[in-house]
Amino acid sequence: MRILQALPALHSGGVERGTVEFSAELIRQGHESFVVSNGGPLAEQIRGQGSTHIHMPIHRKSPASFGQILPMRRLLLDLKPDIVHVRSRMPAWIVYLALRSIAPAERPGIVSTFHGMYSVNPYSAIMTRADHIIAVSNCVREYVLEHFRVPENRLTVIQRGVDLAAFHNRNLNTQWLQQLLSRFPQLEDKRIIMMPGRISRWKGQLDFLAMMQRLVQDRPDCHGIIVGGAEPGKERFLEELERERSRLGLTDKITFLGQRNDMHNLYLLADVVCHMSTKPEPFGRTVTEALASGTPVVAYERGGAAETLQACFQEGLVRPDDHHEFAIRVSELLSRPRRDIKIPERFQLDAQVGATLAIYRNILDRKLSE
Missing domain, CATH: 3.40.50.2000 (Glycogen Phosphorylase B;)
Incomplete structure (x- = not known):
């Protein structure tokens, strides 16, 4: 599969480090891995592991970031990823708006991860418009179900895994x-x-x-x-x-x-x-x-x-x-x-990667059958 992950930047933090580890596992298992962000110290590590990092200023929570919609559209048409995995709200908005002018048959599958208990408003609700949603813990799952209208069958808990x-x-x-x-x-x-x-x-x-x-x-x-x-x-x-x-x-x-x-x-x-x-x-x-x-x-x-x-x-x-x-x-x-x-196995990186890839495959299988 050809996977594009989108997040604001690659500085420090659990989301960023998790993206780096997941990218490395994608490469190890024979997939194509791309990451789009505003860059940061971890971008070089992404590249060193065999993934491609694309610099794009999709990190600012301001209307100026919507200037990246057309560049994102061009990127999606050029890369033709099978799956786009959005890990934050502003990147999710830019991806969503970029896809609106792309024919449905050419659109990739979309996966979002709730890495936190986001404020309950239309800005955060963009994370629920994905084909499937991942919650990083049970407490996040309960929060999403309580505050956002998400069918339970579109929401899966996948704990963040560690490479033992x-x-x-x-x-x-x-x-x-x-x-x-x-x-x-x-x-x-x-x-x-x-x-x-x-x-x-x-x-x-x-x-x-x-x-x-x-x-x-x-x-x-x-x-x-x-x-x-x-x-x-x-x-x-x-x-x-x-x-x-x-x-x-x-x-x-x-x-x-x-x-x-x-x-x-x-x-x-x-x-x-x-x-x-x-x-x-x-x-x-x-x-x-x-x-x-x-x-x-x-x-x-x-x-x-x-x-x-x-x-x-x-x-x-x-x-x-x-x-x-x-x-x-x-x-x-x-x-x-x-x-x-x-x-326990559910807190190990292999389990996290396997469960995430299974979600990707299920989305692609559904798209093929439509």
């Missing part, structure tokens, strides 16, 4: 560790508590600072690391986090590592990984990756992250927004020996 081979049964690279400690000597001989995720208020970095203040009172051997970059427009929040770190007296207890491309090793370095989103997150990619690495995870009991922990590591769940209980749970896990953590 990339995380499981790995050893920490000693040369990498030496290089890290030479740059961040404050991490040496410490119990590392990691907070991964892009710098954004709802991701919960402020909660992490409050929790760490409680934790280090009883566990001075702990050091927190916040791993993730500040995307354009989020720089002020990073400055706010740095001020709050200072106000709480945590300057020597928490280190900002910024955007990293060595997450595999960081998961192994960490003694506990924290997920503290302040609102229900559709899925917790870092949760599954950390667990696949064998690292315990503590998370608020809500959203997609809770679904993962309920299936893989129930002792990591705490009441939402309870910093005190969170700190206690982290401390408890630090005192226990690590146990093997089983990742």
Whole structure:
């Protein structure tokens, strides 16, 4: 099959990284893979894996983006993809409007993925106009069914999958560790508590600072690391986090590592990984990756992250927004020996890819029979 994925950009984040991994799997299985976006650091990785990246500014939530309708129409007529998989609302609108002037017999199948609980309005409803809709977790599925008029037979839950081979049964690279400690000597001989995720208020970095203040009172051997970059427009929040770190007296207890491309090793370095989103997150990619690495995870009991922990590591769940209980749970896990953590098949990349390809084939089979 010839597959075109459309998303706003290729910076950091679970949607973007998932697109990269899925593209690689498409190539590995003999399909043709194309990605259209406004580009970003991950675009080069897309190209390096054998996919084609097409740069198109389809990322802005503004009327100016509708200037991309004709370029998108030309792209669709030129590529003739079998399936277009839209992963965000503005790209979905541009694809939808571009298809209106293409003869129905020449149109590709359309799949959309609800990667989040989008606001309930006509702008978001464009995601329901696909031939089939994917929800990334059960909580997203329930949200879509409750707020959008979608027949259940057009909606499938496909959990975001992790490539277990990339995380499981790995050893920490000693040369990498030496290089890290030479740059961040404050991490040496410490119990590392990691907070991964892009710098954004709802991701919960402020909660992490409050929790760490409680934790280090009883566990001075702990050091927190916040791993993730500040995307354009989020720089002020990073400055706010740095001020709050200072106000709480945590300057020597928490280190900002910024955007990293060595997450595999960081998961192994960490003694506990924290997920503290302040609102229900559709899925917790870092949760599954950390667990696949064998690292315990503590998370608020809500959203997609809770679904993962309920299936893989129930002792990591705490009441939402309870910093005190969170700190206690982290401390408890630090005192226990690590146990093997089983990742159910539905959270593995092979299962995600297989289920998605099955949806593509069903759409194409229906189009052939029409």
